[in-house]
Amino acid sequence: MLTRIPKGTKDILPPESARYQAMEAMMREKAKLAGYQEIRTPVFEHTELFLRSVGASSDVVRKEMYTFKDKGDRSITLKPETTAGTVRAFIESSLYAQALPMKLYYIFAPHFRYESPQSGRLREHHQFGMECFGAKEASADAELILIAMDVLSSVGLQGIALRINSIGCPKCRPAYQEKLKAYLNGKREKLCKDCVERIDINPLRVLDCKNPACQAELTDAPRMIDALCDECHDHFEDLQSYLRAANVEYVVDSGIVRGLDYYTKTVFELTAETPNGTMTACGGGRYDKLVEEIGGPDIPAVGFGMGMERVLLLLDLMPPEMHKLKMESNAPDIYVASLNRSLAANAFPLMLAFRAAGLKADMDHAGRSLKAQFKYADKLGAAYVTVLGEDEIQKDMITLRNMSTREETEVSLMEAPEKLAAMISKRSEEE
């Protein structure tokens, strides 16, 4: 157990960590272009927050939360999603008193759900997400959808499908729910036992049951989009006209209802087909009543969450030439080898001088032979190697060996960092 990672968690090791860095840099850039600013909220919140926002009837709250009592006897929960915490911060810090809409994003936010792990499903995963407060117009919904799609295509994913739906608002949904309940109760015998349970807890969830037998029974079920009030109907029409204006393909899927209870009006998912079936990379929607529900003013909002592990998992299913993430190289510009151990004392300040000139520099820390130092430098992908020996010290000159061309350039010890910096920058210009 001592050296075993907890179930459903993952270490992000190099070079994988570099992929995250590249993806995060791209996400931040996309967010910035659209005027979103970063928010960072705690890893845990009061349990009550999730009960009120995510909803006591949701699967997430009912069976997946990491909840515990702290030493002060407070019920604490590791966040299973980040919208709730963002809304809490928005209210608590009175961000609504500032210019609205306020656009916020979070990145590499850890999320915890106690479920049995499998491909693309972890107990701790990380999300990139965006939330827009104080924008009631459907253009905000469309903006978020387009950013999410842009992010996915910018890592190199293709074949991402956008599915949208509207699940109405407190004005029109209750009547629809009753109608749906009545319809479902008529089919009680024919539905799976999970669905029968859902009829009373949350009848909407029956609609996205994956059981083919259930789906077959639901073909003529009443649809929310046919029961929307005027306001919700217009909003949904507006969303679609914005999407059309942006030339985005989408399908209206009345089966999308989302597992979190706070959604109103727009809900959407971005999915990809994989050998293991359809996988959701991103999901989101509008939550116009949540801010008020939690104790803030009546402010509409819309947002999405994107699973970062999932995005990379989907990317790995694409051929390597499709990948677009640009990863920074860790390879040293220069490796300072020394002929013997006593010269390490000279190699050390030389290495520091290279670093001071802004170059990635390294040296031997393992007391290895010169040959082994070269081997190691080669493995690291060092662009240049210099060997420090008695001769070099005496003459105050060192030789910079280009590891790919084997070309050697003699420079004075003093000028070496400056000269090498010039050679490296010339080289990167040529690329």
Place this chain on the structure above:
RNA sequence: GUGGGUAUAGUUCAGUGGUAGAGCGCCAGAUUGUGGCUCUGGAAGUCGUGGGUUCGAACCCCACUACUCACCCCA
């Protein structure tokens, strides 16, 4: 919670009852001031755990555990 699969070196895996193996990786040498290629050598394994069958078990049987995949749900 339900059902499948897997478990042998750091890693990927071979090994169907008789001395625990290979590729890759790692370390060293061949070249006592020079890497990639090649060759040679080396380190590294309670064969997941416990029990059973057998003269003998990595291998057959049982149980357990872990991992993994799928269902459910989701990112």
